[in-house]
Amino acid sequence: MSLWEYANPVKFLRLSERVLSTLWVLAISSTVVGLVWGFFFTPDDIRQGSTVKIIYIHVPAALMAINAWFMMLVASLIWLIRRHHVSALAAKAAAPVGVVMTLIALITGAIWGQPMWGTWWVWDPRLTSFLILFLFYLGYVALWEAIEDSDTAADLTAVLCIVGSVFAVLSRYAVNFWNQGLHQGTSIPVATGERSVADVFFVPLLISMVGFGLLFLALTLYRTGTEIRVRRTKALLAREGRS
Amino acid sequence: MKALLIRDIRLALRAGGGFGLGLAFFLIVIVMVPFAVGADTGLLSKIAPGVLWIGALLACLLSLDRLLALDFEDGTLDLLATAPLPIEAALSVKALAHWITTGLPLVIAAPVLGVLMNLPTQGYGWLVLSLLLGTPALSVIGTFGAALTVGIKRGGLLLSLLVLPLYVPTLIFGAEAARRGAAGADVSTPLLLLAGISAATIALMPIASAAVLKVNLR
Numbered sequence: 001m002s003l004w005e006y007a008n009p010v011k012f013l014r015l016s017e018r019v020l021s022t023l024w025v026l027a028i029s030s031t032v033v034g035l036v037w038g039f040f041f042t043p044d045d046i047r048q049g050s051t052v053k054i055i056y057i058h059v060p061a062a063l064m065a066i067n068a069w070f071m072m073l074v075a076s077l078i079w080l081i082r083r084h085h086v087s088a089l090a091a092k093a094a095a096p097v098g099v100v101m102t103l104i105a106l107i108t109g110a111i112w113g114q115p116m117w118g119t120w121w122v123w124d125p126r127l128t129s130f131l132i133l134f135l136f137y138l139g140y141v142a143l144w145e146a147i148e149d150s151d152t153a154a155d156l157t158a159v160l161c162i163v164g165s166v167f168a169v170l171s172r173y174a175v176n177f178w179n180q181g182l183h184q185g186t187s188i189p190v191a192t193g194e195r196s197v198a199d200v201f202f203v204p205l206l207i208s209m210v211g212f213g214l215l216f217l218a219l220t221l222y223r224t225g226t227e228i229r230v231r232r233t234k235a236l237l238a239r240e241g242r243s
Numbered sequence: 244m245k246a247l248l249i250r251d252i253r254l255a256l257r258a259g260g261g262f263g264l265g266l267a268f269f270l271i272v273i274v275m276v277p278f279a280v281g282a283d284t285g286l287l288s289k290i291a292p293g294v295l296w297i298g299a300l301l302a303c304l305l306s307l308d309r310l311l312a313l314d315f316e317d318g319t320l321d322l323l324a325t326a327p328l329p330i331e332a333a334l335s336v337k338a339l340a341h342w343i344t345t346g347l348p349l350v351i352a353a354p355v356l357g358v359l360m361n362l363p364t365q366g367y368g369w370l371v372l373s374l375l376l377g378t379p380a381l382s383v384i385g386t387f388g389a390a391l392t393v394g395i396k397r398g399g400l401l402l403s404l405l406v407l408p409l410y411v412p413t414l415i416f417g418a419e420a421a422r423r424g425a426a427g428a429d430v431s432t433p434l435l436l437l438a439g440i441s442a443a444t445i446a447l448m449p450i451a452s453a454a455v456l457k458v459n460l461r
Contacts, residue, residue, distance in 0.1 A: 135408040142404055146395050155458040156391055160405065163387065163451050167409045170440070174412040177436070178419060 007084035009228045016221045023221065027214035034060075034208030042200050054112045056205055060212035062105035062130070068098030068216060069133065072140075073165050076158035086224065088154035089231070091161065092144055093223035097216055099137045106130055125175040126183040132171045136164045150231065244328060244336050251340035265345045266352055269302040273356045284361045291360035292370060292421035298356070299349045299374055300410055303381045306345045307406065308399045310337060310389040311456075320393075324460050331453040338379075338386040338449070346378030362425060369424020373437060377417035380441040383448040384409050390456040413440055 006012045038056035045052035075091035078084060109127065110120045121127065143160055147153035197205065276294050277287060314320045323333045353374055354367050362370065388406035392398035416437040423430045 132408055132411055135404075139401075139405040139408060142401055143391070146392075146398065146401050152394070152458055152461070156455050159451055159455050159458075160391060163409070163448075167412065171408075171411045171415075174415045174436075177433070178415045 004082070004084070007082070007086050009086055009232075012086050013225055013228060016225050020218060020221055020225075023214060023218040027211060027218045029211075030207055031211030031215055034204050034206075034211045037204040038201075038208060042204060045201075048116060051112055051115055052201070054108050055201070056208045058105055058108040058112065059205060060209040061101045061108065063209055064212045064216045065098055065101040065105050065130070065133065067213070068094050068101060068220075069137070069161075069165070069168070071220070072098070072161050076161040079154055080158050080162075085154075085231075086228065088158065089227040090220060090224045091158070092154070093227050094216075094220045095137060095141050095144070097219045097223070099134070099141060101212075101216070102130060102134045102137060106134065124183045125172075125178070128175045129168070129172040132175075133168055136168055140164065244332060247323075247328075247333060247336050248340055251337055252343055255340065255344040263348075265302040265306045266348050268305050269298050269349055269352060270356065272298040272301060273359055276360070288361040288363055288425075291357060291362040292366060292425050293418045294360060295353055295356060295362070295370060296374070296377075296414060296418040296421060299353065299378065300381060300414060302349055303345055303378065303385060304403055304406060304410075306341065307385040307389050308392075308402055310341050310386060311393045312389070312398075315393045315459075320456070321460060324457070329453075330456060331449045334386055334390065334452045334456065335383075335445075335449045338383045338452075341386065342379050342382040346374075346382055350374045350378060363427075365427050366421065366425030369430050369434075370421045373417045373420040373424070373430075373434060376434065376437050376441055377413050380413045380437075380444045381410060383444045383452075384413070387448050387452040387455070390452040390459065393456065394459040413437065413444075416440060 006015055035056055039053050042053070044050045072091040072094050075087045075094070079088040079091065106127075109130075113122070114120050140157055140160060143157050144153055147156060273294065276290075280286060280290070311320065314323075324330055326333070350371060353370055354362075357367055357370060385406055388402050388409070391405060392402045395401060416433045420430045420433040420437055423433065
């Protein structure tokens with residue numbers, strides 16, 4: 001048994017149907033636990049007051065916004081190399097979820113920035129590159145919408161995703177060069193193993209991150225299933241029209 | 244290749260090719276800026292490098308949908324695709340033709356418009372140099388966008404949405420080089436990075452453009 005078995009739409013649907021209900025329960029419960037714990041059962045920060053609590057939405061959303069694009073990149077590569085339709089549809093299904101995550105990260109960041117930095121928006125490298133990522137998402141979704149033939153659309157968006165990834169990384173470092181930052185560095189550097197977040201804040205944040213991740217997974221699986229069914233319906237209708 | 248280049252340039256130069264349109268657009272954008280921000284010469288000379296870069300970039304963008312669409316409609320692209328010349332090379336030549344008919348005139352016109360924008364004297368050379376290095380990148384990235392949207396009717400707006408985010412690094416380094424040049428600061432770092440982006444995009448983007456064009460011609 002290999003992973004590629006699930007490139008078969010029927011097998012994929014069967015698997016996702018079996019997993020989805022559990023996944024939904026896990027995703028929603030861990031998101032709710034993480035957020036409720038974060039919002040109501042953690043102390044206020046000594047300097048930031050209760051605004052610190054927006055971290056439980058902001059950080060997981062930003063994390064998933066980037067990971068969603070990365071997942072789309074991997075799915076696009078799989079589509080270009082192995083031509084599994086499920087892969088292309090998964091990339092298509094993930095994009096709007098990524099758009100929403102990016103938007104959540106941008107908006108919560110602005111809401112937090114207003115009292116803390118005294119401004120809704122600054123042209124800080126992190127903020128700017130997130131805005132650019134948002135534009136890339138919009139272009140990607142718009143290209144999917146604009147092309148009628150689904151295989152052509154899958155090919156074109158896959159190439160756009162790859163080229164876009166290169167340019168998104170390039171922009172990330174270009175904006176670093178262009179303007180100095182106001183955004184704080186990461187609170188949880190994985191590489192060094194240190195972190196600047198105390199345990200009381202960190203545990204609910206971790207749960208919330210896991211929750212957002214599972215939520216993304218569940219939404220993407222669900223939406224991919226929908227896309228597969230839409231395509232199947234179209235094929236059936238086309239067949240009926242011909243006979 | 245040479246024949247294709249000459250053909251493309253000729254088509255662009257003659258009536259209906261839209262040559263000069265980009266140039267006129269560039270002029271108009273630059274003329275509009277003082278109306279919008281006020282005629283304060285100090286402010287104008289401060290924002291001049293950035294505005295000139297934005298103007299050049301938009302003028303470049305404007306002519307992109309003509310780059311492949313007309314050839315796609317009359318079947319020239321199908322012929323090019325079946326010709327012995329690799330389609331990557333054909334697209335490189337088309338990008339070069341686009342640069343000669345759009346990018347190069349912009350580079351030449353930029354100092355003249357710099358006068359309108361009250362650009363500081365020491366900034367002219369760097370502005371021209373940064374545009375000279377940066378506009379080829381705009382042309383090849385634009386060719387990718389044009390190849391991507393060639394099959395879509397009225398794809399102009401979509402083309403802008405797709406291409407503009409890809410222009411971000413080029414714009415940042417180009418405008419930064421021009422800005423530092425105008426301020427009399429050291430320009431070597433942004434200029435070298437800009438040259439690097441141009442070299443990399445010229446080498447790699449035609450491959451991506453050819454890949455999407457093949458899909459669109461399928």
